[in-house]
Amino acid sequence: MHDFFLSTVVLLYYVVKKNHKFASSTLMESSSLPLHLCRPQKLSAIINRLYFLLYIIALLGHFYYRTCSFLQTTPPSKLHILVFASELLLSLLWLFHQAYLWRPVSRKVFPERLPENKLLPAIDVFICTADPKKEPPLEVMNTVLSAMALDYPPEKLHVYLSDDASSSVTLQAMREACLFSRSWLPFCSKFGIKSRCPKAYFTDQSLEYDEEREKIKRKYKLFEENIKRAETDCKRAQNHPSIVEVINDPDEGTDHQQVQMPLLVYVSREKTPFHPHHFKAGALNVLLRVSSIISNSPYILALDCDMYCNDPTSARQAMCFHLDTKISPSLAFVQFPQKFHTITKSDIYDSHLRTTFVIRWPGMDGLQGPMLSGTGFYMKREALYGNVSDLGSDLLHLKQSFGTSNEFIIGFLYNSMIEDYFTGFLLHCKGWNSVLCNPLRPAFLGTATTKLNDTLVQGTRWNCGLLEVTLSKFCPPIYGLSRMSVLQTMCYGYYALQPLFSLPLWCLATVPQLCLLNGIPIYPKVSSSWFLIFASVFVFSLLKHLEEVLITGGSVLTWWNEQRFWMIKSITAYTYGILDTILKHCSMRQPSFLPTDKVADDEQMRLYQMGKFNFQMSPNLLTPLVTLVILNMISFAGGIARMVIQGSWDEMFGQVFLSFYILLVNYPVIEGMTSRKDKARIPPSVALLSLVLSIVFLSLCSMALRFES
Ligand SMILES: O=c1ccn([C@@H]2O[C@H](COP(=O)(O)OP(=O)(O)O[C@H]3O[C@H](CO)[C@@H](O)[C@H](O)[C@H]3O)[C@@H](O)[C@H]2O)c(=O)[nH]1
Numbered sequence: 001m002h003d004f005f006l007s008t009v010v011l012l013y014y015v016v017k018k019n020h021k022f023a024s025s026t027l028m029e030s031s032s033l034p035l036h037l038c039r040p041q042k043l044s045a046i047i048n049r050l051y052f053l054l055y056i057i058a059l060l061g062h063f064y065y066r067t068c069s070f071l072q073t074t075p076p077s078k079l080h081i082l083v084f085a086s087e088l089l090l091s092l093l094w095l096f097h098q099a100y101l102w103r104p105v106s107r108k109v110f111p112e113r114l115p116e117n118k119l120l121p122a123i124d125v126f127i128c129t130a131d132p133k134k135e136p137p138l139e140v141m142n143t144v145l146s147a148m149a150l151d152y153p154p155e156k157l158h159v160y161l162s163d164d165a166s167s168s169v170t171l172q173a174m175r176e177a178c179l180f181s182r183s184w185l186p187f188c189s190k191f192g193i194k195s196r197c198p199k200a201y202f203t204d205q206s207l208e209y210d211e212e213r214e215k216i217k218r219k220y221k222l223f224e225e226n227i228k229r230a231e232t233d234c235k236r237a238q239n240h241p242s243i244v245e246v247i248n249d250p251d252e253g254t255d256h257q258q259v260q261m262p263l264l265v266y267v268s269r270e271k272t273p274f275h276p277h278h279f280k281a282g283a284l285n286v287l288l289r290v291s292s293i294i295s296n297s298p299y300i301l302a303l304d305c306d307m308y309c310n311d312p313t314s315a316r317q318a319m320c321f322h323l324d325t326k327i328s329p330s331l332a333f334v335q336f337p338q339k340f341h342t343i344t345k346s347d348i349y350d351s352h353l354r355t356t357f358v359i360r361w362p363g364m365d366g367l368q369g370p371m372l373s374g375t376g377f378y379m380k381r382e383a384l385y386g387n388v389s390d391l392g393s394d395l396l397h398l399k400q401s402f403g404t405s406n407e408f409i410i411g412f413l414y415n416s417m418i419e420d421y422f423t424g425f426l427l428h429c430k431g432w433n434s435v436l437c438n439p440l441r442p443a444f445l446g447t448a449t450t451k452l453n454d455t456l457v458q459g460t461r462w463n464c465g466l467l468e469v470t471l472s473k474f475c476p477p478i479y480g481l482s483r484m485s486v487l488q489t490m491c492y493g494y495y496a497l498q499p500l501f502s503l504p505l506w507c508l509a510t511v512p513q514l515c516l517l518n519g520i521p522i523y524p525k526v527s528s529s530w531f532l533i534f535a536s537v538f539v540f541s542l543l544k545h546l547e548e549v550l551i552t553g554g555s556v557l558t559w560w561n562e563q564r565f566w567m568i569k570s571i572t573a574y575t576y577g578i579l580d581t582i583l584k585h586c587s588m589r590q591p592s593f594l595p596t597d598k599v600a601d602d603e604q605m606r607l608y609q610m611g612k613f614n615f616q617m618s619p620n621l622l623t624p625l626v627t628l629v630i631l632n633m634i635s636f637a638g639g640i641a642r643m644v645i646q647g648s649w650d651e652m653f654g655q656v657f658l659s660f661y662i663l664l665v666n667y668p669v670i671e672g673m674t675s676r677k678d679k680a681r682i683p684p685s686v687a688l689l690s691l692v693l694s695i696v697f698l699s700l701c702s703m704a705l706r707f708e709s
């Protein structure tokens with residue numbers, strides 16, 4: 001039986017090999033055919049530019065009105081200045097965002113036109129894990145196995161796992177995974193399996209099982225049990241020596257009669273509590289150095305430990321760009337969009353990051369290329385070994401920021417919590433390009449955060465990371481301007497300023513409301529034609545967002561959820577991102593990168609799937625949000641009363657509507673305070689505290705206003 005199995009595999013191997021020869025000989029004849037095509041999304045570009053024109057006219061009208069009314073009232077009121085400043089900042093961010101919409105493109109690849117296997121370049125796969133509790137070794141091994149099973153010549157594939165926890169369980173799991181891969185890899189190629197992450201493959205209910213499939217399933221179960229048994233004593237060490245273990249060396253010859261396998265290496269770098277280890281960027285740089293000695297492949301695929309390969313052909317797809325001599329000299333990386341398998345249709349926490357991967361990256365792809373996104377990219381190793389001189393700084397200083405090696409002085413950059421954005425930015429500044437590869441079948445699938453608290457903590461970390469770059473000498477809108485095109489600079493500028501969204505949102509959720517309660521109009525009268533200008537600025541931006549969502553396969557519900565979550569994020573994650581950065585600059589807080597939880601308990605998953613907000617979270621994050629909602633409830637009720645009693649609806653309608661809109665969008669928060677009785681509702685203590693805070697704020701400010709006038 002065993003022999004039969006082996007000979008089938010060997011036979012298959014030769015058939016495949018022969019086919020490749022055939023394929024490559026046809027390639028020779030058709031070598032003029034392109035490996036990929038890039039098509040501008042003409043219709044989108046036309047719509048976007050028309051919208052830009054229309055909107056800028058409305059905005060200019062808006063500014064004109066504000067300026068005139070300032071000139072009429074001397075001195076202009078402080079509250080009006082605040083509101084206008086907020087509107088200006090929002091407009092600036094809007095302007096930067098237009099760069100993404102200017103020239104979107106889409107691409108198509110033809111992997112079947114690639115040269116024969118022996119001409120393909122080698123690839124080192126880097127997988128990072130940091131915490132066996134939050135990132136269970138079984139899941140990590142599934143990612144490792146899916147990478148080993150990539151449809152690529154195995155002798156040209158080297159898989160490295162970096163374990164920042166230095167967990168013996170993970171190391172043991174690697175050995176188990178290596179054993180299992182000896183059955184799994186031949187099985188995948190024999191049956192041409194598309195879904196090569198074992199867990200994903202075995203949970204697919206639609207599969208029919210024959211004898212061989214049953215056999216491999218049993219082996220997987222055994223593998224799973226072995227790891228699960230060990231998982232019970234997972235520790236996350238902070239103080240440990242380094243370990244580099246070659247788990248499977250294809251050259252060692254013990255496997256000579258078996259199927260050829262990729263090299264598999266376990267790496268755990270040394271860590272001491274007194275020496276900064278720079279989180280994921282540090283781990284990636286260690287992998288860069290270790291791999292440069294072992295395999296030194298010219299290309300690198302980086303994966304987060306939860307991002308398994310969902311399409312084994314991604315490497316070949318990426319090579320369609322890297323091997324195209326027309327673009328390859330300046331091509332640093334091919335980025336695949338992040339996609340997730342844990343997301344429900346309603347996606348209440350906007351975990352898809354739809355705007356990023358569906359709107360912004362294709363937009364940048366039409367310029368100099370998308371930003372580096374941490375995972376799912378094929379990078380040219382050479383691009384990371386930068387030319388130091390053009391950073392215009394002394395070597396010692398650079399070593400402090402980027403690590404102590406002379407040879408590998410650049411690698412992934414350290415000064416920011418989001419090493420991907422920062423590293424990608426400097427690559428683009430140095431003239432490298434990138435491309436987005438977004439095939440129909442997702443190349444990689446990961447776990448998105450499905451808990452509100454986690455999503456916001458992650459958002460805080462990202463925004464703090466963004467600000468760290470903005471406040472450094474590499475401030476994107478300034479540093480980028482002389483080094484890349486204006487549009488590409490605007491794209492980076494948008495992210496550089498993104499945390500600042502919190503300022504206008506805080507302002508517009510409090511100041512017009514305060515004014516409403518005190519009878520101070522902020523917006524033009526409904527009966528005046530200026531009102532129309534203000535209304536169109538508001539309505540057009542909503543409609544444009546709706547158009548984008550619908551055109552890219554989303555629904556009205558997606559649009560509404562994204563509106564809400566943008567507000568929530570601005571008030572919480574963006575705000576705390578700013579606060580964290582300030583604290584860090586005053587050395588009152590150490591940078592921290594706690595990995596997100598890749599496992600969800602049943603209760604949490606149930607809430608998420610029902611589309612119910614899970615308010616079990618840090619009160620620090622929840623209180624500001626609830627306070628603003630309560631404040632708007634008060635101003636809305638007060639505003640209606642004022643309109644009825646004084647008949648001032650013409651003057652006050654804008655502000656009453658603003659409060660109403662904020663309440664409407666944030667209805668889940670109101671529901672969480674009032675009608676919900678479950679464990680994940682808003683705790684009454686938080687609601688009470690928020691009520692007190694909003695009353696104190698409103699009364700103090702109202703008193704100050706009276707006092708002034
Ligand atoms: O000290 C650390 C901390 C994290 N990680 C690994 O980094 C990866 C990403 O961590 P995760 O907790 O999943 O963070 P996310 O916020 O989901 O990561 C996103 O944002 C990061 C930048 O903040 C990018 O590096 C990631 O690729 C991107 O998916 C995981 O594989 C971790 O194991 C380490 O190796 N060492």
Ligand SMILES: [Mn+2]
Pocket residue numbers: 304306447596
């Ligand atoms: Mn992640």
